[in-house]
Amino acid sequence: ETGVTQTPRHLVMGMTNKKSLKCEQHLGHNxxxxxxxxxxxxxxxxxxxxxxxxxxNNSVPSRFSPECPNSSHLFLHLHTLQPEDSALYLCxxxxxxxxxxxxxxxxGSRLTVL
Amino acid sequence: AQKITQTQPGMFVQEKExxxxxxxxxxxxxxxxxFWYKQPSSGEMIFxxxxxxYDQQNATEGRYSLNFQKARxxxxxxxxxxxxxxxxxxxxxxxxxxxxxxxxFGTGTSLTVIP
Numbered sequence: 001e002t003g004v005t006q007t008p009r010h011l012v013m014g015m016t017n018k019k020s021l022k023c024e025q026h027l028g029h030n031x032x033x034x035x036x037x038x039x040x041x042x043x044x045x046x047x048x049x050x051x052x053x054x055x056x057n058n059s060v061p062s063r064f065s066p067e068c069p070n071s072s073h074l075f076l077h078l079h080t081l082q083p084e085d086s087a088l089y090l091c092x093x094x095x096x097x098x099x100x101x102x103x104x105x106x107x108g109s110r111l112t113v114l
Numbered sequence: 115a116q117k118i119t120q121t122q123p124g125m126f127v128q129e130k131e132x133x134x135x136x137x138x139x140x141x142x143x144x145x146x147x148x149f150w151y152k153q154p155s156s157g158e159m160i161f162x163x164x165x166x167x168y169d170q171q172n173a174t175e176g177r178y179s180l181n182f183q184k185a186r187x188x189x190x191x192x193x194x195x196x197x198x199x200x201x202x203x204x205x206x207x208x209x210x211x212x213x214x215x216x217x218x219f220g221t222g223t224s225l226t227v228i229p
Contacts, residue, residue: 033217042118043205043219056216088157100147100166101209103217105159 003027006091006106013081014114021076021109023091030095032074033103034066037088049074081113116140117218118206124224127196134181135191135223137206145211148189150180153203153222162204165189196227 004025013019025032034046048056049068063085065077074091088110092103119138127133139148150162165173165180173180181190193200206220 040221042221043217045216048216090157090159092159100164102147102149102161102164103151103159103207104161105151108157110157 004091004093004104004106006089006109008109009107010110010112012112012114013078015081015083017081018077018079020078021089021091021111023074023076023106025072025074025091025093025104027093027095027104029093029104030071031093031101032068032071033092033094034074034076035090035092037090037108043090047076078111081111083113086111086113116220118208118220120206120220120223122223123221124226126226126228127193127200129198129227129229130195132192132194133196133225135193135204135206135225137189137191137220139187139189139206139208139218141187141208141210143210143212147209148180148182149207149209149217150178150189150191151205151207152200153205155202159205163191193225198227198229201225201227 007022031050033048036044045058046060047066052068063080067075088108090108091106094101094103117140146167148165152160163173163175163178163180165182172182177194179192203222203224205222208218
C-alpha cells in the first residue's frame with residue numbers, strides 16, 4: 001500500500017454513538033493532520049501532530065478526540081456528535097513543516113450524524 | 115481577513131481549451147508556499163502544483179501552470195488543453211513559514227469541462 005489510507009470511507013452514526021476514524025500513511029512523513037470539509041466552506045484544520053506530538057488544536061469541541069500512537073497512524077475518536085458535525089473528514093500527512101512541503105491527502109471519511 | 119480567496123464558485127470550459135482559475139492570498143510572511151489541489155467527486159485531494167515565494171519563475175507541471183504575480187498577491191492556476199477528467203473542485207492553498215504546519219485553503223472553484 002502507498003499514500004494515505006482512511007477507513008471507513010462512509011460512516012453513519014447516531015448522536016449517542018461512539019466511533020473512530022482511522023488514518024494510515026505509508027510515506028514516511030513526520031506530520032499528520034485532520035481536516036473537516038463542509039459544503040461551501042474552506043477546509044478547517046482540526047488537529048496537527050508532528051512527530052506524534054500534538055502541535056495544533058484549533059478550538060475543536062471535545063467530542064472529537066485525536067490519537068496518534070506513532071508517526072504512521074492517526075485516529076479521530078467521535079462521541080456524542082451533533083448533526084452539524086456531518087462532513088467529509090480528511091486526513092493528510094506532510095514531510096516537514098517547511099513552507100515547501102505539500103500535504104498528501106487520503107480519500108476522506110464521509111460522516112453522517114443522525 | 116481571508117488568507118486565501120477564490121472568487122469563482124463555478125467555471126465552465128470547452129474541452130481542449132485553456133482555463134484560468136483565480137486565487138489571491140494575504141500574508142505578511144516573506145517565506146511562503148502556494149499550492150493547488152484538485153478534488154474529484156471521489157473526495158481525495160490531489161496535489162497539482164507548488165510555487166515558492168522566492169521562486170523567480172512560474173511553476174509548471176504538465177498541463178498545469180501557475181501564474182504567480184507576487185506584487186498583486188495572486189497565484190492563478192492555468193490548465194491548458196482541458197480534458198473531461200479535469201472536471202472537479204480546485205482548491206488554492208498557502209503555507210507560511212512562520213506558522214509552520216498551518217495550511218490555509220480557499221473555498222474552491224468547481225470546474226466543468228464541456229465536450
